[in-house]
Amino acid sequence: MFSATLNQMLFLFCCILVGFFLKKKKLLGDNCESVISKLENLILIPCLLMQSFYTNCTFDSLKNNAELLFYGLGFVLLQVLLAYIIAPIFKPTADEKGIFVYSLSVVNFSFMGNSLVASLFGAEMLYKYLIFSMPLNVLAFSIGYMWLSGESFSFKKLLNPIMISMIIGIVIGLTGIELPIFIKQSISSLANCFSPLAMILTGLVIGGYDIKSLLKNKRVYLLTLVRCILLPLVLLSVVKLIGLRQEIITLLVFICAMPLGLNTIVVPSAFGKDTTLGASMALISNILGLISVPLFLFMFVV
Numbered sequence: 001m002f003s004a005t006l007n008q009m010l011f012l013f014c015c016i017l018v019g020f021f022l023k024k025k026k027l028l029g030d031n032c033e034s035v036i037s038k039l040e041n042l043i044l045i046p047c048l049l050m051q052s053f054y055t056n057c058t059f060d061s062l063k064n065n066a067e068l069l070f071y072g073l074g075f076v077l078l079q080v081l082l083a084y085i086i087a088p089i090f091k092p093t094a095d096e097k098g099i100f101v102y103s104l105s106v107v108n109f110s111f112m113g114n115s116l117v118a119s120l121f122g123a124e125m126l127y128k129y130l131i132f133s134m135p136l137n138v139l140a141f142s143i144g145y146m147w148l149s150g151e152s153f154s155f156k157k158l159l160n161p162i163m164i165s166m167i168i169g170i171v172i173g174l175t176g177i178e179l180p181i182f183i184k185q186s187i188s189s190l191a192n193c194f195s196p197l198a199m200i201l202t203g204l205v206i207g208g209y210d211i212k213s214l215l216k217n218k219r220v221y222l223l224t225l226v227r228c229i230l231l232p233l234v235l236l237s238v239v240k241l242i243g244l245r246q247e248i249i250t251l252l253v254f255i256c257a258m259p260l261g262l263n264t265i266v267v268p269s270a271f272g273k274d275t276t277l278g279a280s281m282a283l284i285s286n287i288l289g290l291i292s293v294p295l296f297l298f299m300f301v302v
Contacts (some may be wrong), residue, residue: 005294008119012112012199013290019203033208036201037266040111044194046165047187048114049130053169054179056127062174065131071248073135075255078235080105080139086226090219098147099264099277104227106140108261109133111202113254115195116293121250130166132251137162140263148267205265206283214280224260224285228292232257236300250301257296259289 022028029035083104092100107113110133117129141160172179179187206214235256239249264278 002294002298004120005116005297006290008116009290009293012115012195013286015196015199016203016206016286019200019205020207021203022200023204023207028204033201033204036197036204037262040194040198040201042161044190044197045110045114046161048191048194049162050165050169050172051184051187051191052123052127052130053166054172054177056124057170057173059174061127065128068128068132068248068251069134072132072251072255075235075252076105076135076139079231079256082231090223095150095273096277098150099268099281100223102144102147103223103260103264103281104231106136106144106261106263107227107256107258109136109255109258110140111195111198111261112258112289115198116258117251117254118195120297125250128247129251129254132248133255134166136255137166144263145267148263150273202262202282202286205262206279209276209279209283211283213276214283217277217280220277220280220284223281224288228257228259228285228288232296236296240300246301253296253300257293259285259293 022032083101086104087097087100090096090100113129113133114126118126141162171177232253236249236252239252260281262278262282264281265275268275268278
């Protein structure tokens, strides 16, 4: 498990380096990050989610996996509670508070989590993971968006392409509608593009900053150790001791032990806010993740 996960992490990290190189050499346009981010969120991730749900979602599978949704909700609420307790330790400014709360609540469970689950455990486990992480998806694109942008909450934010694609996939799966072969092939091919392109996007975003300045923020090192090492170690150890079944523990690794994601850069940037803190978090946590993620999977999955 350690070797398989490390190989996958190195593949993803190589994609990050490709994006970093492209940005530093200015081989793509100035707005390439925005274009790729929209492509990921409007097309590729929805295709991945839709494919997984219409392939695996039946009344029996929903019934058999319903508890995953409740476990996922419970763990999300716990992480949010801990985030509000821990965030003040870092003495964030008013503009930074939302970024720290978000980072302590939400890691890269989507871009990296989906990719690792699919590559290591296959399509059936990915379907279970998508159900398990659904509450976290709702949090990230509703209250999480509010934390990062400073805007007020709106239920309209829940009607985004990611949520809509899951609903469409569920409806197709439950009704047994048979899609034309060319549509299935198109959705499958686009879904396969999401993972490497997401990591290239990470490299493009990080490449837009001075690396030395990103590595100087001492609070980010502390945050990364707390969020990517201490919290998942404590949480996973507790659930293992109380005897939760292995499948729940495996899924939990991917919503609490991944590196920090890109929303702390993308969302504040859209509102004209400083994104240096988010970029520093992404860089440092992804470097640490090369070792920490394989270790967590080795410790709690094998």
